[in-house]
Amino acid sequence: MPYANTTHSYGAIAKGFHWLTALLILTIIPLGLIANDLAHAVRNPDIATTEADTARAALLFSLHKTIGVTIFVVALLRILWAVIQPHPKLLNGDKPAEAWLASTVHWLLYGSLVLVPLTGWVHHAATSGFAPIWWPFGQTLPFVPKDEGVAQTSATLHYILQWVLIGAVTLHILGALKHHVIDRDATLRRMLPGRTTATPTDRQPGHALPFVTALAVWAIAIGGGAAAGFFSHEHETGAETAALEAVESDWQVQEGTLDITVSQMGSVVSGTFADWTAEIAYSEEPDADGKHGNVTVTVSIPSLTLGSVTDQAMGPDYFAAETHPTATFTADILAEGDGHVADGTLTIKDQSVPVELPFTLAIDGDTATAQGALSVDRRDFNIGLGTKDEGTLGFTVDISFDLTAKRP
Ligand code: HEM
Ligand code: HEM
Structure with a gap:
C-alpha cells in the first residue's frame, strides 16, 4: 500500500x-x-x-x-x-x-x-x-x-x-x-x-x-x-460572601494579603481570602509583662478563592462556610529575638487551637509593614477529616500574611 x-x-x-x-x-x-x-x-x-x-x-x-x-x-x-x-x-x-x-x-x-x-x-x-x-x-x-x-x-x-x-x-x-x-x-x-x-x-x-x-x-x-449563561459562574455553595464590618483600630490596615497554601494530589494549590479585618493595638515600648499589644483578625471564609476547589472547600467536611462563615485569630504581640510573635488562638469552624505566628515588623513614622507565616494541621480544625490520605490533600496548611497599617 x-x-x-x-x-x-x-x-x-x-x-x-x-x-x-x-x-x-x-x-x-x-x-x-x-x-x-x-x-x-x-x-x-x-x-x-x-x-x-x-x-x-x-x-x-x-x-x-x-x-x-x-x-x-x-x-x-x-x-x-x-x-x-x-x-x-x-x-x-x-x-x-x-x-x-x-x-x-x-x-x-x-x-x-x-x-x-x-x-x-x-x-x-x-x-x-x-x-x-x-x-x-x-x-x-x-x-x-x-x-x-x-x-x-x-x-x-x-x-x-x-x-x-x-x-x-x-x-x-x-x-x-x-x-x-x-x-x-x-x-x-x-x-x-x-x-x-x-x-x-x-x-x-x-x-x-x-x-x-x-x-x-x-x-x-x-x-x-x-x-444560555454557560459563561457566568456562580458559587454553588449557597454561602454568601458576607462582607465584614470595618473595625476601629489603633493601627488601621491600609492594604494586605492573607494567603493559604496546601498540597492537593501532589500539586501546590494557593488560595487568598479577599475579605478580612484586623484590629491592632501596638506600641513600640512593651508593658510590664513584655507585651507590645494585641491583635484580633476576623476572616470571611466564603471570601476564599482556592483554584478549582473553591466550592468544594466551603463544604461541610471542609470549612463548613454556611455554619461557620468566619474564622478568628486573637493574640498578644510579644517581642521575640529581632522580630515579634503573635501568641494566641486561631478559631476555625468550632475548633480553637493555640498558635504562634512569628512576624517581622518595620515601622517608619506612622506606617508599619508586617509579614508573617505559620503552618497548621488542617485536622486540628476538623477540616477534611473524610480525606485521611495526605497524598490527596496535605495535612499541613501554610498561612501567610502581609500588611501595611497606619497609626492616625
Ligand atoms: C468509527 C469511526 C469512524 C469511521 C467509520 C470513519 C470513516 C471515515 C471515512 C470513510 C472517511 C473518508 C471520507 C471520504 O473519503 O470522503 C473519513 C474521513 C475523515 N475522518 Fe473519519 N471515521 C471515523 C472516525 C473519525 C473520527 C473520530 C475523526 C476525528 C475526530 C475522524 C476524522 C476524519 C476526517 C477529518 C476525515 C477527512 C479526511 C480527509 O479527507 O481529509 N474520523 N472517515
Ligand atoms: C480531543 C480531546 C478531548 C476531548 C474529546 C475531551 C472531552 C471531554 C469531555 C467529554 C469532558 C466531560 C465534560 C462534561 O461532561 O461536562 C471533558 C472534561 C474535561 N476535560 Fe477534556 N477532552 C479532550 C482533551 C482534554 C485535554 C487535553 C485536557 C487537559 C490537558 C482536558 C481536560 C479536561 C478537564 C479538566 C475536564 C473537566 C472540566 C470541568 O471540570 O469542567 N481535556 N473533556
Missing part, C-alpha cells in the same frame, strides 16, 4: 493517522464524561463519596488529559500531512448537498481535533492541583496565567466545543455507514487498510462553503452557550 495519498486514494500514513485519531477520540470522550461525573460527585458535599472515588476521579482525569495532549500533537502532525498531500477527490460530488455536509463535518472534525484539546489544556494550565498530565511537559502553558476566570472560560469552551465534536463524529460515522450500507460505494473501503480503487465523480464542489458553514456552527454553539 503506498504511503502517500493520490487524488483517488488515501495512503497508509493518512489512514494510519485517521484510525489512530478515531481510536483516541472514541476513548477520550467516554473517559471525559465518566471522570467528570465522578468529579462532580466528589465535589458535591451532598453526595457521599469515598477517598477511593477521589483517587479514581484523579486517575481518570490524568488519563483523559494525557490522551488529550497526545491527540493535540497527533492532530497537528495529521493536519500538516493533509496540507502537504493531494486530497482524494469526492465519490459523491454529483450530490452537492451531501458533499457539502460531509465536507462541513470534516472541517468540524479537523478544527475540533485542535480546539477541544487546546481548551482542555488551557483549563488545566490555568487551574492548579487536580490530576496532573502524565507527559513530562505541559503542566503549565506559556501565556496562560493561573487565573480562575481563564480556567472557567476555557472549561466552558471545552464543554461547548466537545459537544460540537461529539455531534460531528456521530454524523461522520453515520455518513460512513450510509455510504457503505445504503449507497454501497467505496467511501469507507478507501479509508480501510488495503488498496481500493474508486473513480471520483467529475463534479467536485469546493471547500469554501463547507468551511464557512463549520465556522458558523462553532459561532452558533459558542454564542448559544453564552446566551
Whole structure:
C-alpha cells in the first residue's frame, strides 16, 4: 500500500493517522464524561463519596488529559500531512448537498481535533492541583496565567466545543455507514487498510462553503452557550460572601494579603481570602509583662478563592462556610529575638487551637509593614477529616500574611 495519498486514494500514513485519531477520540470522550461525573460527585458535599472515588476521579482525569495532549500533537502532525498531500477527490460530488455536509463535518472534525484539546489544556494550565498530565511537559502553558476566570472560560469552551465534536463524529460515522450500507460505494473501503480503487465523480464542489458553514456552527454553539449563561459562574455553595464590618483600630490596615497554601494530589494549590479585618493595638515600648499589644483578625471564609476547589472547600467536611462563615485569630504581640510573635488562638469552624505566628515588623513614622507565616494541621480544625490520605490533600496548611497599617 503506498504511503502517500493520490487524488483517488488515501495512503497508509493518512489512514494510519485517521484510525489512530478515531481510536483516541472514541476513548477520550467516554473517559471525559465518566471522570467528570465522578468529579462532580466528589465535589458535591451532598453526595457521599469515598477517598477511593477521589483517587479514581484523579486517575481518570490524568488519563483523559494525557490522551488529550497526545491527540493535540497527533492532530497537528495529521493536519500538516493533509496540507502537504493531494486530497482524494469526492465519490459523491454529483450530490452537492451531501458533499457539502460531509465536507462541513470534516472541517468540524479537523478544527475540533485542535480546539477541544487546546481548551482542555488551557483549563488545566490555568487551574492548579487536580490530576496532573502524565507527559513530562505541559503542566503549565506559556501565556496562560493561573487565573480562575481563564480556567472557567476555557472549561466552558471545552464543554461547548466537545459537544460540537461529539455531534460531528456521530454524523461522520453515520455518513460512513450510509455510504457503505445504503449507497454501497467505496467511501469507507478507501479509508480501510488495503488498496481500493474508486473513480471520483467529475463534479467536485469546493471547500469554501463547507468551511464557512463549520465556522458558523462553532459561532452558533459558542454564542448559544453564552446566551444560555454557560459563561457566568456562580458559587454553588449557597454561602454568601458576607462582607465584614470595618473595625476601629489603633493601627488601621491600609492594604494586605492573607494567603493559604496546601498540597492537593501532589500539586501546590494557593488560595487568598479577599475579605478580612484586623484590629491592632501596638506600641513600640512593651508593658510590664513584655507585651507590645494585641491583635484580633476576623476572616470571611466564603471570601476564599482556592483554584478549582473553591466550592468544594466551603463544604461541610471542609470549612463548613454556611455554619461557620468566619474564622478568628486573637493574640498578644510579644517581642521575640529581632522580630515579634503573635501568641494566641486561631478559631476555625468550632475548633480553637493555640498558635504562634512569628512576624517581622518595620515601622517608619506612622506606617508599619508586617509579614508573617505559620503552618497548621488542617485536622486540628476538623477540616477534611473524610480525606485521611495526605497524598490527596496535605495535612499541613501554610498561612501567610502581609500588611501595611497606619497609626492616625
Ligand atoms: C480531543 C480531546 C478531548 C476531548 C474529546 C475531551 C472531552 C471531554 C469531555 C467529554 C469532558 C466531560 C465534560 C462534561 O461532561 O461536562 C471533558 C472534561 C474535561 N476535560 Fe477534556 N477532552 C479532550 C482533551 C482534554 C485535554 C487535553 C485536557 C487537559 C490537558 C482536558 C481536560 C479536561 C478537564 C479538566 C475536564 C473537566 C472540566 C470541568 O471540570 O469542567 N481535556 N473533556
Ligand atoms: C468509527 C469511526 C469512524 C469511521 C467509520 C470513519 C470513516 C471515515 C471515512 C470513510 C472517511 C473518508 C471520507 C471520504 O473519503 O470522503 C473519513 C474521513 C475523515 N475522518 Fe473519519 N471515521 C471515523 C472516525 C473519525 C473520527 C473520530 C475523526 C476525528 C475526530 C475522524 C476524522 C476524519 C476526517 C477529518 C476525515 C477527512 C479526511 C480527509 O479527507 O481529509 N474520523 N472517515
